Amino acid sequence: MLHEKAEIKNLKLPGPIGAGVVARETAMMTTGTKTAPIVVKQASGLMLEDVDGNVFLDFTSGMVAATGHSHPKVVEAITEQANRWLFINSPDFYSPLQAEVAEKLAALVPSLTGKKVFLCSSGTEANEAALKAAHWAAPTRKRVIAFLGAFHGRTMGANSMTASKAVQRARFTPNIADVHHVPYASCYRCPYKMTYPSCDVWCARIIEELYFKQLIPPDEVAAMFVEPIQGEGGYIVPPSEFIRIIRDMCARHGIAYVDDEVQAGMGKTGKMLAIEHHGAAGNFTSLAKALGSGVAVGAQIMDAGYDFGVQGAHSNTYGGNGIALAAAKATLEVMESERLVERAAEMGAYFIGKLQELQSVHDGIGDVRGKGLMLAVDFVTSRVTREHDTEMRDRVTSACYRHGLMVLPCGFSAIRFTPALVVDREQIDRAIDILDRSIREAKGA
Numbered sequence: 420m421l422h423e424k425a426e427i428k429n430l431k432l433p434g435p436i437g438a439g440v441v442a443r444e445t446a447m448m449t450t451g452t453k454t455a456p457i458v459v460k461q462a463s464g465l466m467l468e469d470v471d472g473n474v475f476l477d478f479t480s481g482m483v484a485a486t487g488h489s490h491p492k493v494v495e496a497i498t499e500q501a502n503r504w505l506f507i508n509s510p511d512f513y514s515p516l517q518a519e520v521a522e523k524l525a526a527l528v529p530s531l532t533g534k535k536v537f538l539c540s541s542g543t544e545a546n547e548a549a550l551k552a553a554h555w556a557a558p559t560r561k562r563v564i565a566f567l568g569a570f571h572g573r574t575m576g577a578n579s580m581t582a583s584k585a586v587q588r589a590r591f592t593p594n595i596a597d598v599h600h601v602p603y604a605s606c607y608r609c610p611y612k613m614t615y616p617s618c619d620v621w622c623a624r625i626i627e628e629l630y631f632k633q634l635i636p637p638d639e640v641a642a643m644f645v646e647p648i649q650g651e652g653g654y655i656v657p658p659s660e661f662i663r664i665i666r667d668m669c670a671r672h673g674i675a676y677v678d679d680e681v682q683a684g685m686g687k688t689g690k691m692l693a694i695e696h697h698g699a700a701g702n703f704t705s706l707a708k709a710l711g712s713g714v715a716v717g718a719q720i721m722d723a724g725y726d727f728g729v730q731g732a733h734s735n736t737y738g739g740n741g742i743a744l745a746a747a748k749a750t751l752e753v754m755e756s757e758r759l760v761e762r763a764a765e766m767g768a769y770f771i772g773k774l775q776e777l778q779s780v781h782d783g784i785g786d787v788r789g790k791g792l793m794l795a796v797d798f799v800t801s802r803v804t805r806e807h808d809t810e811m812r813d814r815v816t817s818a819c820y821r822h823g824l825m826v827l828p829c830g831f832s833a834i835r836f837t838p839a840l841v842v843d844r845e846q847i848d849r850a851i852d853i854l855d856r857s858i859r860e861a862k863g864a
């Protein structure tokens with residue numbers, strides 16, 4: 420068993436056994452989004468060992484395994500559940516476990532009108548459910564609004580809302596009709612070249628002042644999909660005013676507000692839902708990733724009024740399977756008993772301070788941003804022009820892997836850090852040390 424504080428060691432990437440697996444996967448699997456030739460053997464807490472004995476500090480998986488790799492309580496819960504029942508057609512039948520998980524999920528989102536929960540297996544599926552429910556509730560509203568830089572999934576419905584990188588949409592036309600994208604509140608590189616707060620949040624106000632008058636009749640819009648912090652798009656934290664203005668706009672025009680918490684939710688930002696930082700709440704809340712600690716679980720938590728209400732209008736097979744339910748229940752319990760949301764806020768404050776110290780010694784870091792343990796550094800060719808330094812970001816990322824730190828890119832020039840919420844100060848210090856060394860090495864390259 421890999422000790423959760425194991426030493427980073429060996430670091431020949433990929434080793435001889437790993438290289439063989441990489442070749443086999445490359446031969447057999449479709450092209451996806453590979454970042455590094457890490458071939459996993461086992462993982463525990465924040466540590467991951469590959470098949471050649473390389474041991475890494477994993478600052479990527481907390482996005483999903485937020486309770487840490489193979490948290491013992493989650494493993495115990497799913498093992499017990501596997502011995503009880505793995506699968507009943509949960510959309511067709513009933514179980515106390517499903518009722519309990521739905522109740523716990525509904526309680527995560529403040530509501531005056533009551534909530535209904537749709538269980539599924541991914542973030543994409545949670546967003547698809549919101550898309551369908553919003554259309555079902557308002558059949559004459561055919562349009563949807565989403566934001567540039569957004570990521571909402573990759574099936575054709577969700578992909579039609581995704582607009583983070585052109586390659587995600589290239590050749591997939593036609594997307595579903597009438598999804599309108601507008602710029603997000605991305606203040607570090609404002610799409611309107613304005614400065615907050617003197618801009619008076621023009622990026623939010625323009626929707627009503629121009630788009631609704633010239634392009635998008637608001638009474639034809641079923642839903643607006645919004646990430647409370649853009650994830651794949653670059654860990655972009657909008658001013659809370661932006662979220663509150665568009666939330667209020669949706670309420671006034673009868674547009675369903677879909678809060679996509681798939682990446683930012685489940686405690687990572689130091690609040691259970693990231694939208695809580697903005698003092699708002701959605702009509703729909705999409706959850707997945709960290710909800711299952713690594714087991715595929717998704718959930719759409721919607722205002723009860725959006726429930727389909729008609730048998731057969733929407734359903735699935737694997738929502739509410741035994742392992743998913745046990746994993747979600749155990750994850751919520753561990754988050755509470757280990758106070759992981761509070762811990763994310765505390766460790767995040769320590770981590771961002773350390774990243775800012777690095778920024779003060781490395782000119783290439785233009786921006787340090789994020790909330791809690793959802794953090795990123797953005798590399799620029801110049802702090803004045805803020806031009807993306809994608810090459811530098813990629814060199815730093817590779818160097819981090821060579822020194823034993825797993826990280827992922829996001830946006831066009833950022834590295835994101837999403838350690839499990841059980842991370843401690845010592846592990847953050849090790850990550851900072853490796854990042855520092857990697858930047859020095861990448862600069863010299």
Ligand SMILES: Cc1ncc(COP(=O)(O)O)c(C=O)c1O
Pocket residue numbers: 540541542543544546570571572573646650651679680681682683707708
């Ligand atoms: C904000 C957001 N929404 C939706 C998705 C899609 O989730 P999944 O990959 O589980 O389908 C992602 C995945 O990265 C995401 O970050």
